[in-house]
Amino acid sequence: xxxxxxIIIPDxxxxxxxxxxxxxxxxxxxxxxxxxxxxxxxxxxxxxxxxHCQIEASNPLRFFVVDKQFGWYYGNKxxxxxxxxxxxxxxxxxxxxxxxxxxxxxxxxxLRPVKRxxxxxxxxxxxxxxxRRKFYEFRAAQIEHxxxxxxxxxxxxxxxxxx
Numbered sequence: 001x002x003x004x005x006x007i008i009i010p011d012x013x014x015x016x017x018x019x020x021x022x023x024x025x026x027x028x029x030x031x032x033x034x035x036x037x038x039x040x041x042x043x044x045x046x047x048x049x050x051x052h053c054q055i056e057a058s059n060p061l062r063f064f065v066v067d068k069q070f071g072w073y074y075g076n077k078x079x080x081x082x083x084x085x086x087x088x089x090x091x092x093x094x095x096x097x098x099x100x101x102x103x104x105x106x107x108x109x110x111l112r113p114v115k116r117x118x119x120x121x122x123x124x125x126x127x128x129x130x131x132r133r134k135f136y137e138f139r140a141a142q143i144e145h146x147x148x149x150x151x152x153x154x155x156x157x158x159x160x161x162x163x
Contacts (some may be wrong), residue, residue: 005035009105010053013064014150017085017125025063026127028052029083034066036081041109049142051149054105062086064146085125087147090132094118099141103155112159116141 017025032055035045048067053060064087068080095118100111120140123132135143148158 005031005050005055007050007054007104007107008057008137010051010060010149010152011057011153012053012060013152014051014053014060016062021061021125022127025052025061025083025085028055028061029063029081031055033081036065036067040104040107043102044104044107047104049146050104051146053058053149060150062150064150073130082145083126084122084146085127087122087124087150089144089147090121090123090138091121092117092119093112093121093134095135095139101115101155105156109155112139112155114155114158116120116144116146120144128161140142 017077032050033051036050039045040047046067049064051064052062062085063082063085065081068082096115097118098113101114101116102109102111113150117140119134119136120143121132121134122143123130125131145155148154
């Protein structure tokens with residue numbers, strides 16, 4: 001069971017990462033990466049991505065860590081991760097898909113139907129420079145989910161079958 005990182009429900013929007021924040025981004029990315037190696041409580045054995053605002057309540061930064069194997073690879077190696085800094089959706093394409101989603105912030109909740117774009121074009125920074133690329137289906141939904149966290153929107157806010 002994961003005891004190295006406490007996942008919280010974000011309660012305020014994240015602020016953009018500035019140059020002087022990069023050391024903190026690197027340090028907290030490593031904390032997230034090592035926590036992602038251990039099982040989490042609830043329905044999720046492993047996290048596919050975790051945003052900084054899910055571990056930092058007082059001064060959350062606008063970045064998230066994503067497992068490049070989509071959270072499904074169980075090898076004896078360290079996770080291959082990418083830190084996505086200051087993500088900005090520049091365009092969306094394709095149909096809005098309805099899929100069932102869960103969230104690490106709500107580990108005991110059932111999966112909820114949520115509408116997400118099929119294709120997301122994203123501008124972001126990594127530790128290796130500025131990037132712009134398209135993401136499809138599962139990865140597009142995952143990115144929208146993490147950006148929602150950074151904007152203080154939860155999966156319960158996005159739930160399509162609210163009463």
